[in-house]
Amino acid sequence: MPSYKAPVKDYQFLLHQVFNLSDYEHLKSFEESSPDLIDAILEEAAKLTENVFQPLNQSGDEEGCKLENGVVSTPKGFKDAYDQFTESGWQGICGDPEYGGQGLPMVLGQAINEMMVSSNWGLSMYPGLTNGAAETIHTWGTDEQKQAYLPKMTSGEWSGTMNLTEPHCGTDLGMLRTKAEPNDDGSYSISGTKIFISAGDHDLTENIIHLVLARITGAPDGTDGISLFIVPKFQVNDDGSLGNHNGVTCGSLEEKMGIHSNATCLLNYDNAKGYLLGEENKGMRAMFTMMNEARLGVGVQGLAIAEVAQQNAADYAKERIQGRALKGAKFPDQAADPIIVHPDVRRMLMTTRAFTEGARAIVVWAALQSDVARHEQDENKKALAYDLLSLMTPVIKSYLTDQGVDAASRSMQCLGGHGYITEWGMTQFLSDARIAPIYEGTNGIQAMDLVGRKLPRKNGEVIRAYFTMIQEFIDEHKGNEDLTEYCTLLEKALQRQQAATMWLMQNAMSDPDQAGATAHYYLNLMALVCMGFAWLNILIKAKAMIKADEGDKNYLKNKVITGNFFFHHILPETTSLRYKIEAGAGDVMAMEAEDF
Structure with a gap:
């Protein structure tokens, strides 16, 4: 059985020593972020991910999600784990306090994100997508939309998705066909089909808030005519209670190479009631808020899978007895030496270790740029942080995910034949890792x-x-x-x-x-x-x-x-x-x- 130990010590070193968070105390998100509080949060996140998320990772992958009679269910134990996560306030840790969040810095959120993905990639995607959807509504929504959706998305009672891809178009969204017909009450009727929608339907939350790209009747062709809509799975009444089921259904679950415990859905929209988010025909600009947030998160996924694969490869290498050290037996009283003595095994382990520790520092640096871009009062510093983050986003998404795949493959190699056997966990790490260079914009696009x-x-x-x-x-x-x-x-x-x-x-x-x-x-x-x-x-x-x-x-x-x-x-x-x-x-x- 694979295991996982959260890199709390490494984050403490980076946050307190290397990047010295005390230099950021003037930012709003750092006002309450004392070193003791940060350490306590990191340690509690480690407990949650090591003891609640990780034990469900392999069983969740084996069981996968199921669609029966129009209802999508997640693997056994996922609902309880998700409830523990939300009831402890983790969903809103970086959220706006006005809507129930804790307002803590993004750099802390990314540290927690790494731990969640390493321990259970499939489960971590449900709250991760919600964060991106909530941030998009927070940036582009009206006051009424923010009040209607953000409190329950921040608490985790409701989840969120992003709906871009259609059967005939992925990267080239100018070919998008999903249509939006204006209604007399200011809403729109959304009709079309979306595919590859991560966390598109599930049993973890009472409502799912879909952000859907569609073309309003009469809008220009190409990306200039695309708008973004909020389309809840269940209608939301004026008093905040849930109304009727909206016109969105899960037509099928994709059979995938990995991340089996996350429901990747084909969603059919049949005159579903939607609400314009942002301006007409400016949907791509609004959706990029979520996509940029997601791309950084996907980069962290590459780091996270490399970390957990490396840990298990190193543990195996220290225990597996095979052959003798090239300079002579290290343990002459045993039949053979542990394979950690072999230079080629060490080369693989060191390559991944150098990547993960360097990549973690890059993630911390980038997340700090995000915090500065959000909260800095000095306009020049704010603009520079935004520019540097924008420049580095495709680099982080692409390089970290490519290296995550390579690291998972190297780690499998360290286990030899056992690495190719499912029970050791390496096959899941590698199959999960392979999606990251593909989704949220392929690495070639980055x-x-x-x-x-x-x-x-x-x-x-x-x-x-x-x-x-x-x-x-x-x-x-x-x-x-x-x-x-x-x-x-x-x-x-x-x-x-x-x-x-x-x-x-x-x-x-x-x-x-x-x-x-x-x-x-x-x-x-x-x-x-x-x-x-x-x-x-x-x-x-x-x-x-x-x-x-x-x-x-x-x-x-x-x-x-x-x-x-x-x-x-x-x-x-x-x-x-x-x-x-x-x-x-x-x-x-x-x-x-x-x-x-």
Whole structure:
């Protein structure tokens, strides 16, 4: 049976030492966030995820969701676990206090999100989607809509979804056919079919609030004619009570490779009553509020699955007896040595460990940008945080999820044949992980978003601000002899990204295929530079604490060892990525389509 231990200590180190949350005390969301409170919340989240969520993960995957007589049911134990989650106030931990939330910082919410996904990906998706839907209503809804929906979504009594994809269109939403007919009372009648709707129907909550993209009769073709609607599963009466079942039904559940415990639905809308959210024909802008929130959350899913897979691979490697160490028996009194002695096993474990610890620091940094963008009073700092977060969102979503798949695969490899056997849990980790590079915008789309939209944004001011931030950080610390090597290696990697950026500017403008063929490589190059920046932050603090004889010496020593591995074994990949970018589109596009 797989196990899970929440990385509470790692989050405490990042939040209190590396990123020093006391620097953010002037922000509204941090007013009540004392170090003691943060530590208590992290520890309670660990208990919930380790003791309530994780024991249901494997059984929930085996049982899956069921659709019988039009009713969708979740696996055994899920309803009780969800109720424990909501009754303890976890759903609204970062929610607006005006609607019953606790108003705590997003950085804490993302830490809890990682623990939830690692312990039970399928179950974590139900509250995760609700957060995104609630945030969209909070941003674009009228006062009446906020009062009608947010209190019960914040409490978790109601859940939420996002409805974009249709049978004939996924990424290309300009082809969307779901229609919205205006009614005399100001509502709309929504008709159409949506597919791949995560948490589209279930038995965890008494109502489900669907956010649905549709085209109002007479609206322009393409994405310019799409609007966003609130369509509750059950109508909501003026007094807040539930009315009749709306015209939305689950036609089928998708049979999937993974995340079996989350209900992925085909939803049919038959004159369902919906309410315009935001402006007519501006639905894509409103939906991107939820999609951007979801993309960061999906990036965390990649980190989370890597973490739990790594934990189980490391535990196995320390216990599995097989072969002898290359330099001679480590345990001569036993028939063989544990496989942790083998360099190739250690290479796999170290690669994943360097990724997870660096990725966790990136997530904390990004979540802090979200908190600053939401609550900072200084408009210049607020705008910079928003710009940096927007720039990094496709990078985090894509790189962390690709690496999550690789980490799950490596971890399976550590177990050898046992890893391929279901009972050890690795097959579930790998099958669950594989969805993350696909949904919420495929990773190819993320790369094109980065190169085609984010790099040119504000005439390149945002990417220049990103380069300046990292260069100034390097300059600040490269005089410290304990850090000179890291600063030099990171500076060279940064220069490679800057050169690749210049190449794109010179070549992609005249030939869009150059951008399309190299965007994936560019995104990964940027991710490695960002991770180098994260690891430099970590190593600065770890080395300073060691020198000052503070903290857990063994923990800090291992941070330095893992950071060394990243700088010597992973960051050098930036060299090959630059060469791949400058190879251009020629070889990629040369073959005729019919010859594939």
